Amino acid sequence: xxxxxxxxxxxxxxxxxxxxxxxxxxxxxxxxxxxxxxxxxxxxxxxxxxxxxxxxxxxxxxxxxxxxxxxxxxxxxxxxxxxxxxxxxxxxxxxxxxxxxxxxxxxxxxxxxxxxxxxxxxxxxxxxxxxxxxxxxxxxxxxxxxxxxxxxxxxxxxxxxxxxxxxxxxxxxxxxxxxxxxxxxxxxxxxxxxxxxxxxxxx
Numbered sequence: 001x002x003x004x005x006x007x008x009x010x011x012x013x014x015x016x017x018x019x020x021x022x023x024x025x026x027x028x029x030x031x032x033x034x035x036x037x038x039x040x041x042x043x044x045x046x047x048x049x050x051x052x053x054x055x056x057x058x059x060x061x062x063x064x065x066x067x068x069x070x071x072x073x074x075x076x077x078x079x080x081x082x083x084x085x086x087x088x089x090x091x092x093x094x095x096x097x098x099x100x101x102x103x104x105x106x107x108x109x110x111x112x113x114x115x116x117x118x119x120x121x122x123x124x125x126x127x128x129x130x131x132x133x134x135x136x137x138x139x140x141x142x143x144x145x146x147x148x149x150x151x152x153x154x155x156x157x158x159x160x161x162x163x164x165x166x167x168x169x170x171x172x173x174x175x176x177x178x179x180x181x182x183x184x185x186x187x188x189x190x191x192x193x194x195x196x197x198x199x200x201x202x203x
Contacts, residue, residue, distance in 0.1 A: 019199040021169045023085045026058050029194040045191040051182035052102055053094040056191050064088050076126055076135035085164040094155035100183035101151055106144035108178035111162040119145045169197045
């Protein structure tokens with residue numbers, strides 16, 4: 001057991017010494033045969049069934065900055081360094097039902113093995129930032145962070161934020177929107193993405 005623990009430690013030290021993996025881009029990864037209900041419209045993943053309509057768009061830092069500028073809000077992530085591997089997705093959810101709510105928990109969403117930010121993580125991530133109060137207020141207005149009950153015939157669009165922290169990055173990442181229910185129906189929606197990394201020297 002001690003030798004195995006030593007191996008793990010040596011691997012970790014080696015990875016640290018060799019640098020850090022920085023996420024350069026993340027784009028939709030379509031399959032040759034799309035599953036039922038899925039489609040790709042440019043950079044926008046789309047899922048639709050009889051009860052709900054879901055669209056997801058990955059935002060580059062520039063697109064994220066435009067998003068906040070258009071809303072005349074402080075970009076809460078303007079000071080985040082590339083090596084922190086922040087990923088922001090714009091998510092639109094529409095309830096197509098005539099009766100019944102769509103129930104959605106952002107905390108059940110994952111990108112690879114990384115959970116979506118909740119309100120506690122957002123606070124921990126931003127409270128030391130310059131203009132922290134404005135950034136936290138902006139995040140509260142624009143991020144999915146708490147359980148949502150969406151009435152019939154309505155829609156909402158906010159952002160999901162993730163920090164990809166796997167030391168052994170993969171080129172294929174799934175965005176999993178777990179635990180969505182529409183009336184008596186439950187569905188897990190998975191959007192595949194292609195990730196590109198580059199290695200930077202460690203601190």
